[in-house]
Amino acid sequence: MDPNGARWRKSSRSSGNGGACVEVADNLSGVVGVRDSKDPAGPALMFTVASWRAFVIGVAGRA
Numbered sequence: 001m002d003p004n005g006a007r008w009r010k011s012s013r014s015s016g017n018g019g020a021c022v023e024v025a026d027n028l029s030g031v032v033g034v035r036d037s038k039d040p041a042g043p044a045l046m047f048t049v050a051s052w053r054a055f056v057i058g059v060a061g062r063a
Contacts, residue, residue, distance in 0.1 A: 003033045003044050010037060026052075 006025035014021040014037075023040070025033035032052040035044040047055070 003028065003035075003046070006033050006044075008033075008035065008040070 003025060005028070007027045008023040008025050010021050010023050021037040023035050023037045025035075025044075028046075030049060031046045032049060033044045033046055036042060
């Protein structure tokens, strides 16, 4: 999956000091992209929408 056209965003909980952050693109058809904010030209992981939703729900339940 080529993430061209992806609109990447950081979490609202990310610090502004250039720390270790991930960016998420949820505007792609059928997948959610995740990448390292320090390496925007590097590789991106692609997850199905269902897998990403399950991950987010799992993390939210542990917060």
